[in-house]
Amino acid sequence: MIARIVRSSLLALTLFGAAVQAQASDLPTFKLEMQDGKLIPPRIEVPAGQRIKIEVHNIGKSAAEFESVELRKEKVLAPGAQSFVVIAPLRPGEYKFFDDFHLNMPQGVIVAK
Numbered sequence: 001m002i003a004r005i006v007r008s009s010l011l012a013l014t015l016f017g018a019a020v021q022a023q024a025s026d027l028p029t030f031k032l033e034m035q036d037g038k039l040i041p042p043r044i045e046v047p048a049g050q051r052i053k054i055e056v057h058n059i060g061k062s063a064a065e066f067e068s069v070e071l072r073k074e075k076v077l078a079p080g081a082q083s084f085v086v087i088a089p090l091r092p093g094e095y096k097f098f099d100d101f102h103l104n105m106p107q108g109v110i111v112a113k
Contacts, residue, residue, distance in 0.1 A: 027053040027086065034077065036060035037102025048092045048112040057082040065100035068110070074100065 028047060032054055033040040046052045058064040058077035066085065067074040073085045090112035098107040 027051050029053045029055055029084075031055050031057070032066070032108075034058045034060060034064040034066065034099055036062050036064075037099050037105030039097075039099065039106070039108040042106060042108045043111060044108070045111045045113060046087075046090065049089050051089055052087050053084050054087065054110075055082065055084045063101055066097060067100040068095060068097040070095045071097070071110075073097075 028050065030044050030046060030052060032044065034056065035058075037060075044054070054066075056066045056075055056077060058079055058081050061079055063076065063078055065074060065076045071087055071090075073087065075083055075085050077083060087110075090110070092112050095110045095112070096107050097110060099105060
């Protein structure tokens with residue numbers, strides 16, 4: 001009985017995870033590379049008023065952390081790792097982001113239009 005409940009719970013979690021992943025893949029997607037403090041591109045223009053996904057790839061030799069205080073998002077990436085963040089619909093404006101492991105480097109900006 002317990003094994004069946006555990007299997008059912010695992011199946012439900014798997015299906016939920018697949019649904020979330022499918023929803024994220026349907027979003028407008030923007031790419032960001034991080035290379036030892038350098039943000040490529042440093043400016044990302046996105047549509048205002050809709051959810052977006054930013055794919056983050058650390059192409060550097062040291063760890064990186066995508067962080068935006070304004071957007072309340074952060075993602076730590078090992079060298080060579082890649083991941084993504086989903087951002088709720090934004091009002092028109094500019095939202096700063098940075099590599100929290102390389103604070104001496106210039107910040108980036110997401111511009112919602």
